[in-house]
Amino acid sequence: xxxxxxxxxxxxxxxxxxxxxxxxxxxxxxxxxxxxxxxxxxxxxxxxxxxxxxxxxxxxxxxxxxxxxxxxxxxxxxxxxxxxxxxxxxxxxxxxxxxxxxxxxxxxxxxxxxxxxxxxxxxxxxxxxxxxxxxxxxxxxxxxxxxxxxxxxxxxxxxxxxxxxxxxxxxxxxxxxxxxxxxxxxxxxxxxxxxxxxxxxxxxxxxxxxxxxxxxxxxxxxxxxxxxxxxxxxxxxxxxxxxxxxxxxxxxxxxxxxxxxxxxxxxxxxxxxxxxxxxxxxxxxxxxxxxxxxxxxxxxxxxxxxxxxxxxxxxxxxxxxxxxxxxxxxxxxxxxxxxxxxxxxxxxxxxxxxxxxxxxxxxxxxxxxxxxxxxxxxxxxxxxxxxxxxxxxxxxxxxxxxxxxxxxxxxxxxxxxxxxxxxxxxxxxxxxxxxxxxxxxxxxxxxxxxxxxxxxxxxxxxxxxxxxxxxxxxxx
Amino acid sequence: xxxxxxxxxxxxxxxxxxxxxxxxxxxxxxxxxxxxxxxxxxxxxxxxxxxxxxxxxxxxxxxxxxxxxxxxxxxxxxxxxxxxxxxxxxxxxxxxxxxxxxxxxxxxxxxxxxxxxxxxxxxxxxxxxxxxxxxxxx
Numbered sequence: 001x002x003x004x005x006x007x008x009x010x011x012x013x014x015x016x017x018x019x020x021x022x023x024x025x026x027x028x029x030x031x032x033x034x035x036x037x038x039x040x041x042x043x044x045x046x047x048x049x050x051x052x053x054x055x056x057x058x059x060x061x062x063x064x065x066x067x068x069x070x071x072x073x074x075x076x077x078x079x080x081x082x083x084x085x086x087x088x089x090x091x092x093x094x095x096x097x098x099x100x101x102x103x104x105x106x107x108x109x110x111x112x113x114x115x116x117x118x119x120x121x122x123x124x125x126x127x128x129x130x131x132x133x134x135x136x137x138x139x140x141x142x143x144x145x146x147x148x149x150x151x152x153x154x155x156x157x158x159x160x161x162x163x164x165x166x167x168x169x170x171x172x173x174x175x176x177x178x179x180x181x182x183x184x185x186x187x188x189x190x191x192x193x194x195x196x197x198x199x200x201x202x203x204x205x206x207x208x209x210x211x212x213x214x215x216x217x218x219x220x221x222x223x224x225x226x227x228x229x230x231x232x233x234x235x236x237x238x239x240x241x242x243x244x245x246x247x248x249x250x251x252x253x254x255x256x257x258x259x260x261x262x263x264x265x266x267x268x269x270x271x272x273x274x275x276x277x278x279x280x281x282x283x284x285x286x287x288x289x290x291x292x293x294x295x296x297x298x299x300x301x302x303x304x305x306x307x308x309x310x311x312x313x314x315x316x317x318x319x320x321x322x323x324x325x326x327x328x329x330x331x332x333x334x335x336x337x338x339x340x341x342x343x344x345x346x347x348x349x350x351x352x353x354x355x356x357x358x359x360x361x362x363x364x365x366x367x368x369x370x371x372x373x374x375x376x377x378x379x380x381x382x383x384x385x386x387x388x389x390x391x392x393x394x395x396x397x398x399x400x401x402x403x404x405x406x407x408x409x410x411x412x413x414x415x416x417x418x419x420x421x422x423x424x425x426x427x428x429x430x431x432x433x434x435x436x437x438x439x440x441x442x443x444x445x446x447x448x449x450x451x452x453x454x455x456x457x458x459x460x461x462x463x464x465x466x467x468x469x470x471x472x473x474x475x476x
Numbered sequence: 477x478x479x480x481x482x483x484x485x486x487x488x489x490x491x492x493x494x495x496x497x498x499x500x501x502x503x504x505x506x507x508x509x510x511x512x513x514x515x516x517x518x519x520x521x522x523x524x525x526x527x528x529x530x531x532x533x534x535x536x537x538x539x540x541x542x543x544x545x546x547x548x549x550x551x552x553x554x555x556x557x558x559x560x561x562x563x564x565x566x567x568x569x570x571x572x573x574x575x576x577x578x579x580x581x582x583x584x585x586x587x588x589x590x591x592x593x594x595x596x597x598x599x600x601x602x603x604x605x606x607x608x609x610x611x612x613x614x
Contacts, residue, residue, distance in 0.1 A: 039486055041486070066486040066487055067485060067486035067487070068486070068487065068594075069488070069592035069593065069594035069611055069613065070592075070593070070594070073486070073487055090592070090593070093613070094589040094590045094592075094613040095589060095613070130579065130584065130587075131513060131577060131579070131584035131585075131586070131587045132553045132576075132577035132579060132584065134553075186547055189547075189551050190547065190550050190551055192551070199587065200584075200585075200586045200587045201586045201587070201614055239550050239551075242546075242550075242589040242590050242613075243547070243590070245589070245590055245613075246543050246546075246589075246590040246591070249590075249592070249593060250531075250536060250539065250540065250543075253533075253536055253593055254531075254533070254536065265593075265594075266535075266593050266596070267592065267593040267594045267596070269593060402487070403486055403487045406484040406485065406486070406489065407489055407585075407586070407614070408482055408484065408489070409484070433579050433583075433584075434579075434583050434584055434585050434586075435583065436583055436585040437584075437585040437586055440585055440586060476586075476587070
């Protein structure tokens with residue numbers, strides 16, 4: 001991105017003042033190198049978001065922002081219903097409630113390395129992953145309604161996990177006001193065989209080890225000890241969420257003219273929060289959030305079963321589960337006034353600071369865990385929400401490295417087999433049904449996650465707690 | 477050789493189909509969609525699935541067409557390599573020819589989540605040929 005038109009407020013905060021139809025400024029958190037690496041389309045998209053009705057504060061781009069659809073990935077925007085605010089299907093994304101959950105294992109890196117091959121094999125057998133894979137569960141209409149209303153809580157009641165898990169999930173595992181009736185027949189059909197599946201692309205289940213601790217007190221509260229192993233799961237709401245995104249993006253595009261909203265590009269299709277369509281979307285989106293939470297809960301159960309078989313002494317306890325594609329109703333202070341807002345985070349992670357009431361009791365003093373997925377073969381991070389994040393970015397931080405190269409470019413540069421062998425030589429076992437998929441997800445096709453989290457910390461969005469390095473990666 | 481291509485998009489992938497008619501451009505875009513997942517040449521056109529869609533807006537009809545292919549890929553666990561498309565006003569009728577996913581043989585790289593409205597275009601080019609394109613979320 002060209003620096004022209006960007007006002008540098010600090011080394012890590014850049015502002016585009018409102019011009020044209022923009023109602024609020026656009027604020028980008030990045031250092032100069034990350035800004036220069038960003039596509040011009042990020043500027044265009046974040047400025048377009050700043051022009052949507054009822055937006056308050058600013059349209060924010062996180063350090064890992066890149067060209068998305070409608071909103072940039074790494075985009076955050078809040079809307080006030082009282083000011084004619086909107087909800088946007090493109091502002092959430094197709095993979096509704098895509099997110100990361102991290103589990104402590106009670107094992108050391110050495111415990112895992114001793115059984116690494118067996119565990120990799122067992123996990124790849126137990127976790128349905130990749131195109132065409134199906135789960136063990138096949139839900140009836142009524143049972144699907146119960147899942148869409150109950151989320152991870154539904155899964156726990158069915159025996160997939162424990163009550164203790166729920167305390168460590170955003171919304172305690174179940175987002176309220178879900179409307180299964182707003183979910184189409186097609187969305188239900190797509191989910192019929194996909195409960196408890198990982199998906200493909202950048203989704204993964206990784207066994208990792210804590211390679212570095214940055215903030216010992218927070219790490220201790222989070223249960224992260226240097227040299228210990230953890231498991232991270234990155235996936236979302238599967239076919240149901242994808243179809244909800246598809247259905248409502250179309251409906252919002254079709255109905256946009258009737259709302260009298262000027263859209264600079266139809267990819268920004270949205271509906272007023274106070275409209276029948278806006279409310280139906282919110283109800284459907286929340287049902288899809290519950291689907292994602294239930295899905296990650298089932299995957300956790302499958303993972304626990306695998307560990308029980310290979311590493312019986314392991315005790316997989318949930319550290320936290322947080323989404324990075326979502327629209328949530330939250331209270332934030334805007335210009336000295338407490339407002340109830342609908343905050344879109346697309347490829348951005350909620351990052352509540354210390355003492356926020358929505359953070360689980362045992363973690364509250366240190367802020368909400370912010371789980372940052374790396375790419376296969378690179379580090380992942382656990383951050384904690386910073387007190388400064390509230391005024392800077394509505395308590396939001398980055399979500400991952402973000403791609404720096406298209407899938408096509410990646411397959412021209414790397415071969416799947418070669419990557420698998422190279423990573424194995426570095427002690428990282430990759431298990432995937434698709435070598436082309438592995439090549440498309442080559443670590444080199446992503447931005448430097450370390451730089452992204454460093455900038456997030458220096459900008460005051462979140463604090464670095466620990467760095468995780470992979471040992472086993474199961475991919476779709 | 478089909479008249480389709482992929483174009484770069486940051487995190488996702490753009491698909492483009494061209495043809496002497498709009499029907500052909502839509503069909504070629506279908507092949508481009510399959511090529512995101514696997515090599516279309518590896519997919520046998522063994523059985524046909526009938527697809528019908530209706531949307532007044534031609535660009536949104538194109539999205540609906542792609543999303544119908546995605547839906548059939550996902551729910552039937554099939555891949556498609558040949559598309560016979562007939563457009564008439566706001567209506568599309570088509571047969572998508574393909575076979576069930578065979579993971580070892582097709583080595584599917586990634587599943588397609590849906591067609592976005594980004595870089596969405598359905599138009600006649602100056603040379604008279606038709607073009608249909610958009611970015612897919614993968």
